[in-house]
Amino acid sequence: MKKLTLSFYQRPDVLKIARELLGKVLVTKLGPEGYRDETSGRIVEVEAYNGVVDKASHASGGRRTSRNEVMYGEGGISYVYLCYGIHHLFNVVTNRQETPHAILIRALEPIKGIDVMLERTGKKELDTSLTKGPGNVSKALGISFKQHSGLSLLSKEIFIAEDDFKLNKKDIIASPRIGVDYAGEDAKLPYRFFIRGNPFVSGSRQVNSR
DNA sequence: CATAGGATCGCCT
DNA sequence: GGCGATCCTATGT
Numbered sequence: 088m089k090k091l092t093l094s095f096y097q098r099p100d101v102l103k104i105a106r107e108l109l110g111k112v113l114v115t116k117l118g119p120e121g122y123r124d125e126t127s128g129r130i131v132e133v134e135a136y137n138g139v140v141d142k143a144s145h146a147s148g149g150r151r152t153s154r155n156e157v158m159y160g161e162g163g164i165s166y167v168y169l170c171y172g173i174h175h176l177f178n179v180v181t182n183r184q185e186t187p188h189a190i191l192i193r194a195l196e197p198i199k200g201i202d203v204m205l206e207r208t209g210k211k212e213l214d215t216s217l218t219k220g221p222g223n224v225s226k227a228l229g230i231s232f233k234q235h236s237g238l239s240l241l242s243k244e245i246f247i248a249e250d251d252f253k254l255n256k257k258d259i260i261a262s263p264r265i266g267v268d269y270a271g272e273d274a275k276l277p278y279r280f281f282i283r284g285n286p287f288v289s290g291s292r293q294v295n296s297r
Numbered sequence: 298c299a300t301a302g303g304a305t306c307g308c309c310t
Numbered sequence: 311g312g313c314g315a316t317c318c319t320a321t322g323t
Binding site: 136143144145168169170171172173174176189191193216222223264267269270289 | 306
Binding site for chain 1: 315316317318319320
């Protein structure tokens with residue numbers, strides 16, 4: 088496995104990067120047990136947020152607050168925030184400084200540390216709900232907004248790597264993003280990408296466009 | 298200072 | 311498919 092480099096994250100096309108994140112492996116090594124608490128999973132569902140011109144983005148219209156400030160940083164860091172008072176949502180910041188592109192990681196297929204993930208989520212056995220949906224992803228991997236927002240994705244605590252897994256382009260499906268109805272016309276943009284037929288993909292409809 | 302609402306989830310019917 | 315949980319953040323006075 089090799090870590091993705093800054094040059095991967097700092098490219099200008101957030102849609103392309105989002106597609107390329109499918110099949111990569113998100114790894115966290117967090118908690119008191121250090122490396123023993125390693126958890127990882129293959130990314131099977133993402134959503135791209137295209138900066139200031141995207142009404143669904145927290146950075147829409149150049150909005151800049153203490154919460155979303157890290158979106159304006161260099162590509163290759165995390166943006167984690169609290170949603171509905173309960174869920175921590177993990178994003179990858181892309182592009183260069185001052186261009187607030189981000190990609191929400193919505194679902195993983197668990198690879199390592201399933202026992203640790205079960206412990207963190209209070210579940211008894213592995214089923215697809217363990218890492219299906221962005222709230223569950225963060226919970227299983229131990230990611231929280233206070234501790235992990237703005238962290239470098241080249242750090243040893245949180246990073247994304249690639250192994251020899253290959254994904255056929257035909258198995259990538261695009262659809263509108265979920266839960267962004269407030270964004271008007273932009274809610275219809277096909278900025279959600281997922282791996283066809285993967286059981287960990289969230290949502291009831293696996294709508295096909297592309 | 299007060300208030301409304303959210304890039305969700307899981308349980309209920 | 312409907313709804314309550316739960317709390318931080320943004321915004322307005």
